[in-house]
Amino acid sequence: MLLMPVAATAATGKSPADFRVTLGRTDRPPVIDGVMDDPGWQDGGLVTDLTQVLPVPGDKPTQRTEIRIVTDGNTLFVGFRCWDTNPEAIVRNRKQRDTFPHWDDRVGFSLDTFDTKRNGYFFQTNPNAMRHDVLLESENFEISWDTIWYVETSIDDEGWTAEFAIPFASIGFDPAVDSWGMNFERGIRRNDETARWSDWQPQNFVSSMGVAGTLEGVEGLDQGLGFELTPGMTIRRRDERGVGDRFEFDPTFDGYYKVLPSVTVSVTANTDFGQVEVDDIQIQDDRFALFFPEKRDFFLEDGLIFDFGDISQNGRPFFSRRIGFNPGNRTVGGGPARILGGGKLTGRLGPLKFGVLNTYIDDANDIDARNLLVGRAAWNIFGESTLGMIFTRGNPDGSAANNPTRGRAYDETTMTGGGRNSTTVGTDFLYRNTNFRGTGRTFRASLWWAKSIDDDHLSAGRNNGYGVKLEYPNDRINWLVGFEELQEDYAPRLGFVNRNDIRHSFNSFRYRTRPKSGPFRTIDNEIFGQIFVDSGNQLETIRVRAIPAKFTTAIDDGFDFRYLLRHELVRPTDFIPTIDVPADDYTFHEAAVRFFTSRNRPIRLETEIGWGTFFDGTRTRVDASLEFRPSHYLFMEVEYEFADINLPKRRGLAPGEPDRNDRELQLVRLKFDLLFTPNIVWSNFIQYDNRSDNAGINSRFRYILRDGREFFIVLNQNVETDENRANLTRSEFLVKGIWTLTF
Structure with missing residues (x-):
């Protein structure tokens, strides 16, 4: 049985329109310290009626939650008191900003500040006061978006507490509306439990604003002058083989002005993105x-x-x-x-x-x-x-x-x-x-x-x-x-x-079973397919991925079996970067098995092993990742992609020219992060692939003094390798600071 009968649930007879809370007003704004003992919280609206989404949709949560929401006119304050009968079992592994906290205990809320039932904001934390903010637009998410807000947490012998502060200057809203869409959610990781305020359907999310509840009393809120200035300075030294050394001293500037509470003008000048995270190398087939x-x-x-x-x-x-x-x-x-x-x-x-x-x-x-x-x-x-x-x-x-x-x-x-x-x-x-x-x-x-x-x-x-x-x-x-x-x-x-020059048809289907008992929370049967033809309807590509069974436990241990079919038309003018294949029609198959362990534990492993035909030869591949998190101050991850490709040797190779069709492709990524606090993080990322024989090194130290005021030290290096030595071809060292002023 997938869904509990509506008559037997805590949500009996309720629709999203029935979930309403009034925004409290206070002249005693809470101090954000992770302890809800300030008298200003008592002026806030109260929410206690969460409903279980998983593992039993519509049932009562196993733990009690109390939520307060209040404002002083300038800032939105949201407090979560999360009682827990076994606080020692609280899961709190992640600390770095914008890492996904699904595998920790967590609380969060969404806001539809234009009351459109389409777009909004989502704010989330875990017991480590990790910050996760997301921009929402018509069921789409932008997880890399950041704004200025604050959160602190604490753990005691009765559970844990989270206090949020969201300045109204940090979010856009329509002052003409008298209510916003809003929803709340709590996750208890050890038993994969999720509880939500409005709507308990598993296919929806707390960010699904079309089924959110209502926050009333949002009139008269103050965004200030709506003026934000962010000057910055970048000092950079570049050393590049064949080019020489360069020293750069670059001021940067970003500015934001809300010409209306719901309309923003943004400007940027002499823009520098040197502190942005580097891309993952990808193997192309x-x-x-x-x-x-x-x-x-x-x-x-x-x-x-x-x-x-x-x-x-x-x-x-x-x-x-x-x-x-x-x-x-x-x-x-x-x-x-x-x-x-x-x-x-x-x-x-x-x-x-x-x-x-x-x-x-x-x-x-x-x-x-x-x-x-x-x-x-x-x-x-x-x-x-x-x-x-x-x-x-x-x-x-x-x-x-x-x-x-x-x-x-x-x-x-x-x-x-x-x-x-x-x-x-x-x-x-x-x-x-x-x-x-x-x-x-x-x-x-x-x-x-x-x-x-x-x-x-x-x-x-x-x-x-x-x-x-x-x-x-x-x-x-x-x-x-x-x-x-x-x-x-x-x-x-x-x-x-x-x-x-394509006509592309695609489809997918998944059937999910939720067993009443046994070790597995879900059993999925999936198939995905796509077909490409050209404008003359000549078949070019077919891809089918079938997963006859995928088994997943409550804490996300699991395994699945996969079958992959692929058809490719290769014309004489086509070029594939990693291999040489003659023009022809090819159909090839692969069988694969994948297993993964839960991120609840300090060590997490995921591996997929596949073997099959590949164009007119064979390929064996292994994709593996290992995460090691001995404490919430240290995170290490190794990712390894391997492909052993065996294709017929091509004619016409020059003396000494390597045969690209009898080779092993390897890609290695190594991440090593030290998380001193949620706002002080040293991240290191090393990548190597043997196709280019290049290694990339990215080391980034980030210190958030407070939101909008940040300091970066970044080192980027590119190293060419051969059988005998490694050569540094490019090195960049930069120091950058930004300082946001809000009016």
């Missing part, structure tokens, strides 16, 4: 460019407003990572180009949300300085749905002469070429319903169309992209079906397209 996520704060702030069509990767008309990167390697956009300045206007006015982003990029790599512009608008309709449009203007690659990437050809710079300027326009409709046909289940649909036009290559109609997707993402049954076409001249220069 096909001919299409790799995708790397955005990590830069300026683009993450309100970045979800610019998301379009619910497109995950290929086909995006706008991808902010294209701004400030130039061609030069297999990563998206290649190496960095300085952003001389940029401005952004984002906000919400009634049912309208909008964003305009304009940046000016310095000249680099024989490409002139250039202006890049994107505009996005969407209207809220049908309760939880949106109808929108997008416009982009500009080409990050200037007047490069390469042709757009084709579905049948590998291009290592993703989308290069076109004229000095290029325009893309598009429209999308996103349907969302979190109470589909009155069942409490979720249904989604997405429809989009876009057209790209290069100024010096005006195409006659073969420059369109469009797609449709239907989803039923629920607990017992979860399915998806979709179709998209990217025509041969569809090449949005500010977007991400690594494969065009």
